[in-house]
Amino acid sequence: MLRTRSTARIVLVLLLCAAHAVLAQQAKPDVNAPYRDPDLRIEEWVERLEGEGREAFDLRHAIVSAMRLRPGQSVADVGAGTGLFEPLLAAAVGPNGKVYAIDIVPKFVEHIEARAKERGLTQVQAVLGTEDSIRLPAASVDVVFVCDAYHHFENPQAMLASIREALRPGGQLYVVDFDRVEGKSEPFVLEHIRASKEEFTAEIEAAGFRFVEELEIEGMRQSFMRRFERR
Numbered sequence: 001m002l003r004t005r006s007t008a009r010i011v012l013v014l015l016l017c018a019a020h021a022v023l024a025q026q027a028k029p030d031v032n033a034p035y036r037d038p039d040l041r042i043e044e045w046v047e048r049l050e051g052e053g054r055e056a057f058d059l060r061h062a063i064v065s066a067m068r069l070r071p072g073q074s075v076a077d078v079g080a081g082t083g084l085f086e087p088l089l090a091a092a093v094g095p096n097g098k099v100y101a102i103d104i105v106p107k108f109v110e111h112i113e114a115r116a117k118e119r120g121l122t123q124v125q126a127v128l129g130t131e132d133s134i135r136l137p138a139a140s141v142d143v144v145f146v147c148d149a150y151h152h153f154e155n156p157q158a159m160l161a162s163i164r165e166a167l168r169p170g171g172q173l174y175v176v177d178f179d180r181v182e183g184k185s186e187p188f189v190l191e192h193i194r195a196s197k198e199e200f201t202a203e204i205e206a207a208g209f210r211f212v213e214e215l216e217i218e219g220m221r222q223s224f225m226r227r228f229e230r231r
């Protein structure tokens with residue numbers, strides 16, 4: 001009798017763990033709703049994503065330096081938004097390098113294209129992706145950078161497969177995202193971010209990447225930055 005009860009308890013715990021793992025892998029259903037708004041106004045998003053007080057904005061130079069990009073490399077910024085990082089990535093890879101700025105929002109893609117043209121950043125190419133694909137050719141980039149966009153992926157497994165395919169062998173994937181810690185993170189993070197960095201890491205590793213290191217960025221309190229290598 002006792003044995004039956006403890007077996008049932010173990011089965012229940014395993015089922016709860018499996019359910020949690022499945023739920024953690026699914027993005028919140030409305031996570032991209034603000035971006036899908038047909039009346040989306042670029043100026044509002046530039047203000048929101050490129051304003052002081054946003055950690056990724058305040059630390060943008062340190063974040064890009066931490067990737068140690070080299071002139072001539074190809075980098076894909078997946079979920080590029082308003083293109084905050086494009087000038088910095090373009091400077092790091094130089095005029096002979098390549099920066100693909102990928103987003104699923106046509107207005108963001110058009111905006112990035114126009115800004116790159118204005119600034120003469122010929123190495124920047126904006127790409128309209130889909131919920132499942134970054135739409136780059138196989139083995140076309142050395143580095144993939146995902147800043148505050150991983151938790152927006154509605155189908156993380158498909159996105160990771162597409163990112164892995166686009167990376168050259170040994171290519172690097174950098175993920176910056178909110179560090180969700182139950183009982184510690186602020187309500188916005190607990191509500192908006194579906195999983196912890198350990199859970200994100202497990203998903204990424206399961207998709208054919210090796211977790212290499214967590215990068216220490218001075219002043220980074222709300223987020224984390226982790227480096228992965230394509231296996």
Ligand SMILES: C[S@@+](CC[C@H](N)C(=O)[O-])C[C@H]1O[C@@H](n2cnc3c(N)ncnc32)[C@H](O)[C@@H]1O
Nearest residue numbers: 035049079080081084103104131147148149152
């Ligand atoms: C919070 S913004 C981050 C923008 C930019 N990386 C930054 O840090 O300023 C998240 C972006 O991810 C984009 N996004 C969501 N799902 C995506 C997907 N599957 N592929 C590419 N972009 C995606 C959204 O459209 C949005 O522009």
